[in-house]
Amino acid sequence: xxxxxxxxxxxxxxxxxxxxxxxxxxxxxxxxxxxxxxxxxxxxxxxxxxxxxxxxxxxxxxxxxxxxxxxxxxxxxxxxxxxxxxxxxxxxxxxxxxxxxxxxxxxxxxxxxxxxxxxxxxxxxxxxxxxxxxxxxxxxxxxxxxxxxxxxxxxxxxxxxxxxxxxxxxxxxxxxxxxxxxxxxxxxxxxxxxxxxxxxxxxxxxxxxxxxxxxxxxxxxxxxxxxxxxxxxxxxxxxxxxxxxxxxxxxxxxxxxxxxxxxxxxxxxxxxxxxxxxxxxxxxxxxxxxxxxx
Numbered sequence: 001x002x003x004x005x006x007x008x009x010x011x012x013x014x015x016x017x018x019x020x021x022x023x024x025x026x027x028x029x030x031x032x033x034x035x036x037x038x039x040x041x042x043x044x045x046x047x048x049x050x051x052x053x054x055x056x057x058x059x060x061x062x063x064x065x066x067x068x069x070x071x072x073x074x075x076x077x078x079x080x081x082x083x084x085x086x087x088x089x090x091x092x093x094x095x096x097x098x099x100x101x102x103x104x105x106x107x108x109x110x111x112x113x114x115x116x117x118x119x120x121x122x123x124x125x126x127x128x129x130x131x132x133x134x135x136x137x138x139x140x141x142x143x144x145x146x147x148x149x150x151x152x153x154x155x156x157x158x159x160x161x162x163x164x165x166x167x168x169x170x171x172x173x174x175x176x177x178x179x180x181x182x183x184x185x186x187x188x189x190x191x192x193x194x195x196x197x198x199x200x201x202x203x204x205x206x207x208x209x210x211x212x213x214x215x216x217x218x219x220x221x222x223x224x225x226x227x228x229x230x231x232x233x234x235x236x237x238x239x240x241x242x243x244x245x246x247x248x249x250x251x252x253x254x255x256x257x258x259x260x261x262x263x264x265x266x267x268x269x270x271x272x273x274x275x276x277x278x279x280x281x282x283x284x285x286x287x288x289x290x291x292x293x294x
Contacts, residue, residue: 001027005069007057007085008033009199011111014118015057015143016085022142041070051078053135060087060236068095080135082126084109088240089161092127096157105132108157108166111143121145125152125167126160136251162244168291169255171211172234176258177214188225188255195219226271234262 001024008030016026038044045052052075058064064087071081079098083092087108096106107128110271113120122143123186126133133140133153144151149179154163185194202208211284222228238259245252281284 001049001053002027003056004029004052004138005057006030006041006044006054008035009057010115011113011117012057014115015055015111015122017149018118018121019139019142024138024142042066042074043069043251044171045074051080052076053082053139054078055082055136055139056083057084060085064091065094068098070214072104073097073100075102075104078105079103080105080107080134080140081131082109083161084111085106086110086164086235087161087237087239088156089165092158092161096128102174105129105135106157107132107136108160109136109140110160110167112164112167113164117143121150123167124153125160125163127153127155127157127163131159165237165240165244168237169259170254172238172241172258172262173254174209174211176210176254176261179261183217203236230265232262232265234259238262245284247283 003019003024003026004011005019005026008016008028012028013035016028017073019026024044026037027044027047028035029039029041038047045054048054050123050169054071056064056067058067061285063084064085068081075081081095081104083095083106086227087095089108092106092108095108099106102112108125109127110125112125113122122145124140124144126140127134130153138273140151149203153271154160180192182198185191185197191197195216198212199218201212201215218225238255241260242252242256244250277286277288281288
């Protein structure tokens with residue numbers, strides 16, 4: 001089948017290659033990108049036979065909205081748009097309504113796999129009407145990992161991005177647990193080879209996982225992570241997960257704490273810890289330290 005793919009970054013570029021390897025035709029577009037197959041959205045749409053399938057892999061928010069706004073004037077009734085970026089699930093209903101007004105279907109798809117997806121396949125979570133999902137099914141089959149698992153029609157429009165949001169929230173908490181365990185091991189004089197401890201966990205333990213494998217790989221490259229600054233950004237989906245938990249009155253203490261730990265990483269001199277230190281000094285006479293450089 002034919003597919004128009006908008007966005008050829010680290011994810012989109014590899015996805016284009018994996019879909020082509022499955023025997024499908026992909027017309028890729030990204031502005032100011034040397035590897036693009038066409039020079040504009042209009043050229044991409046014109047290169048596809050109707051009914052068309054267009055897949056978006058662009059940043060959430062204004063960028064995705066801009067592409068959808070332009071596509072509304074280019075696509076025809078019967079075409080289908082798949083948003084495979086990390087859009088907020090609450091945006092999906094609006095996008096579906098806007099495209100439906102011109103007879104175009106909409107599917108939202110959460111995509112996980114990162115830079116390893118080309119080789120291993122991408123986990124896919126998608127939401128939308130069955131007839132629109134069916135149009136995109138050959139592409140889902142091309143992108144997913146081999147085997148029965150790795151892809152799910154999660155529900156109606158918005159379900160795919162909601163599921164991916166929760167997936168990323170869980171990912172936050174899992175990474176935080178590995179990070180905390182690593183720091184504790186590094187701080188204990190009794191443990192002399194933290195890297196090999198992590199490596200020993202890769203087999204025969206309940207915490208064996210791809211994240212653990214990646215942690216071992218990172219420690220192989222930089223045993224004590226001396227070359228890294230203790231700073232971690234958040235993509236937005238961790239925040240959205242916590243906000244959804246509040247809306248649904250669902251307690252998420254581990255995921256929420258992992259998100260706040262990301263925020264703490266951005267403070268070289270935490271104002272909160274100043275108050276904690278002051279209080280400990282007041283009630284227990286614990287020592288305090290002056291500002292850095294004094």
